[in-house]
Amino acid sequence: MRVEHEEEGCRCLCATNPDISYRQDTETAATVGSTGTATMTLAFSCLTLALFLLLHSCHIPSVCGHKSALTVVENTEKRGDEEEQVKVEDDDGDFTVVQPAEQWQTLKPGQAVPTGSHVRMNLQTGQREVRLGEEQLKYWTQEHREREETLSTFNPEELKQTMKKIREDLNPDSVASKYRPLEELKRDMAQLDLLVETDVQIIRRLLDQFNSSNSTTDQKLNILQELEYLVHQVDNGQTLCLMGGLQFVLEGLNSSDIRLQESSAFVLGSALSSNPAVQVKAMESGAMQTLLTKLATGQPFQVKKKVLFAVASLLRHFPYAQQHFLTHGGLQVLSELFRADRGGVLRTRIVTILYDMISEKELISQSGLDQVLDASHKERVRQYSKVSLQGELLEKGWCSLVPQLLESTEHDYREKALRALLAMVPMCLDQYRSDSSLLVSLLYLRDQYQEMVKSEMILGEENDYFAEIVELIDALQVKIK
Structure with a gap:
């Protein structure tokens, strides 16, 4: 809003804005009081200010005939405390815009100020002064402080x-x-x-140390531990055999130290796993007889567990070893060990060995029905046909031994027993049907696992393990009926 006042050919423009106020400065009031001027009342102060503005705007000859305006300018940019003057075009011409700072500065005739500036009249000098408004001062101070902090770093x-x-x-x-x-x-x-050192060099060095008369039992145990890690690789297992290390391992099985027996059996089982060349070499070295002897004699539990691991590795996918195992009373040794074990760990390993042997022969006989077979496959079919497993299982009473594993509280033991029972159905069907305890156990287990499946569904847990056990029980019940 503009207030126009004309007097003696002089035209004065005074900008009024809510953000701009003409006021008497506190310092000026204090100065007036100090000179002994009488205290001015509010009305007298307002009248004096109005008269002074009127006289100031038109009395000075240099102002008359020229534009003297205090104009509020929008959207001007301030840059710190620099007094940048910008030319702004008004309706009647051009005028400059003063950028206020934190301190009061004098306004010259024809200068304008941005919106939000604080303008006052200095009663001592009779000049207008301007500085940043409250909001501008707040943001300017913050920016100034941040800039100083940045520069100070x-x-x-x-x-x-x-x-x-x-x-x-x-x-x-x-x-x-x-x-x-x-x-x-x-x-x-x-x-x-x-x-x-290559693996070959390491194996040679370890075998030399193992065979040295200066090696202590603890050193030999450390050597066997390193060998067990190495022979998991097929090439290293074969290297062990070529260097005569297999014989050292078999001699360790006959050691009087139980720890050496256990570690030697562990190394042997690892070297035999999925390594046909080592399996053949072990059979030629008499490993099967040594292992069966360890199982048949009164050995500690940890030794028998590792020996069973070696037996399983030697028999897996090796029909010649399986036939040799049966002809040398292997099933009889396992049945006695099964009856003596009460914890279930050895029983589970034994049942797994039987299941693998039955499944391998069944799978190879089914694939033998194909018309196109290579020579090696025909030879494997011929070798498996010599493995008389069914008669041996019936004779040694396995049809009544395997169901005993269902009495265990371990889900894994029960699962392996169910799989073995399913594989033995063709040879044990009559005994299954006449075994009332087996039928009752199947009904009880089915109800138990069915409740577990329902509980998992209620809780929203996605676990098909118990449902799979229920399917095994259902399949076994169907075959027994």
Whole structure:
């Protein structure tokens, strides 16, 4: 809003804005009071201010005939505390815009101020003064403080040191001093190559140490532990046999130290796993007789567990070893061990061995019906046909032994027993039907696992393990009926 006042050909424009106020400064009032001027009342102060403005606007000759306006300008940009003056075009011409600062500054005729500025009249000098408004001052102070904090983080000395460091890093001589010459690196790498041992060299070194008369029992145990880690690889297992290490391992089975027996059986089982060449070499070295002897004699539990692992590795996918196992009373040894075990760990391992043997022969006989077979497959079919497993299982009473594993409270033991019972149905069907305890156990287990399946469905748990056990029980019940 503009207030126009004309007097003696002089035209004055006074901008009125809610954000701009003409007021008597507190310092000026204090000065007037100190000179002994009588206290002015509110009405007298307002009248005096009005008269002064009127006289000031038209009395000065330099102002008459020219535009003297206090104009509010929108959307002007301030840059810190710099007094930047911007030309703004008005309806009657051009005028300059003063950018207020934190401190009071004098306004010259024809200058305008941005919106929100604080303008006052200095009664001592008779000049208009301007500074930042309250809102502007708040944001300006915050920006000023942030800028000062940012600038204060840069120490000139630190900048000098940083630039010096950059120049030093770019210096070729400085870079070369931090790295070793290429020829020196090559020499060091060549020396390291001499210290690198291949698996073959490690196995040879371990076997020499194991066979040394100076090696203690603890050292031999450490050697067997390292060998067990190495022979998981097929090539290393065959290397062990070529170097005569298999014989050392079999001798460890006959050691008087129980720890050496256990570790030797563990190494043997790991070397035999999925390694036909080692399986053949073990059979030629008499490993089957040694293992069956360890199972038939009174050995500690941990030794028998590792020996069963070695037996399972030797029999898996090796029909010649399976036939040799049956002809040398292997099922009889396992049945006695099954009856003696009460914990269920050895029973589970024994049942797993039987299940693997039955499944392998069944699968190979089914694939033998194909018209196109290679020579090696025909030979495997011929070898499996010599494995008289069914008669041996019936004779040694396995049809009544395997169901005893269902009495265990372990879900894994029950699952393996159910799978073995399903595989033995063709040879044990009559005994299953006449075994009332087996039928009752199946009904009880089905109800139990069915409740578990329902509980999992209520809780929203996705686990098909118990449902799979229910399916095994259903399949066994169907075959028994």
